[in-house]
Amino acid sequence: MPRPQRKKQIEELQTLRDGRRTVAYVTGDRLPNMGTQIAGDVFPLIYNLLSKIGHVPKLDLFIYSTGGITMVAWGLIKLLREFCDFLSVLVPFRALSTATLIALGANEIVMSPLGQLSPVDPSVNTPFNPPAPQQPGSPVQEFLPVSVEDVRGFLDLARDEAKISKEELVSSVFSQLATEVKPLALGNVHRAKEQIKMLTEQLLLEHISEAERGRIGTIVEIFTRKLFSHDYLIGRKEAKKIIGNEVVDAPPNVEKAMMDLYSSYAGDLELNTIYNPEGVLGKDSQKVATFRRAYVESTDGCYVYKTIHQIQRVQVQTKPQLFGTHSKLIEEGWTSDDS
Secondary structure: OOHHHHHHHHHHHHHHOOOOEEEEEEEOEEOOOEEOOEOHHHHHHHHHHHHHHOOEEEEEEEEEEOOEOHHHHHHHHHHHHOOEEEEEEEEOOEEOOHHHHHHHOOOEEEEOOOOEEOOOOOEEOOOOOOEOOOOOOOOOOOEOOEEHHHHHHHHHHHHHHOOOOOHHHHHHHHHHHHHHOOHHHHHHHHHHHHHHHHHHHHHHHOOOOHHHHHHHHHHHHHHHHHOOOOOOOEOHHHHHHHHOOOEEEOOHHHHHHHHHHHHHHHHHHOOOOOOOHHHHHOOOOEEEEEEEEEEEEEOOEEEEEEEEEEEEEEEEEOOOOEEEEEEEEEEEEEEEOOO
């Protein structure tokens, strides 16, 4: 959808929200390999938009994302709170992992019936992790991410299911784990576990009053440990039970405006279309294609993350003739976009 039409949708949402200014942060999750994540490169972009808005009593952050770098949640909440006294996060659909952390730092989480949060247990990916199977000819060695909950689950399995309790047997189990996952990677997992608990607690302390801080420990425990799977989805009703009054239903007119805006982003980012280079080429043998993969936007400006690929059909086998595709990255990054 062209920028003027999205701008009109944002203006309508702001009117329905009693004139509160809105900043949208949307990261695409198009499959395969066309997703983007929450990352620190958006700080200057969001700052530029907030500077044009100036300090306001109440501010809305419209968000869609399946996650990203956890520390960015802390920095983003701190930045947003420099420009407002009361922060709301609008969740039309997915606000998972790091996006959930961002929501937990808001005074108010406005969710549609489709709105989803998730646990915030991180995965650690360092050069100390187990190596991933390498594609033939690939010059870069990739590593398998290690989930905090997977490590904890393995040790819990040994204790609870296999009934391993003697100290020497526990040591043996841990030694086996350290053989598969290097000790330095396990150290990173432990640090990430403690860091995510600290971040979740500090983000809640941003807005929960001193009289109600007794409930923070329970919220932290649920989001960082008790839900077991990073893939667990927390709908609006469950979010209310876990978090409390900070989670509110979007009124019907606000819900419609939120979902209309989300649909515009979903269309531009092609979230509901599997990325297929053959489909992009069609009958052409080669094509330069531009893919929109994320947005940072307000009524004052728009930034879009674009990837430009040169895609070419190539012959991979002569008898019988078989063809594949080759993609070459031409350009990638954030650009100002008012088209």
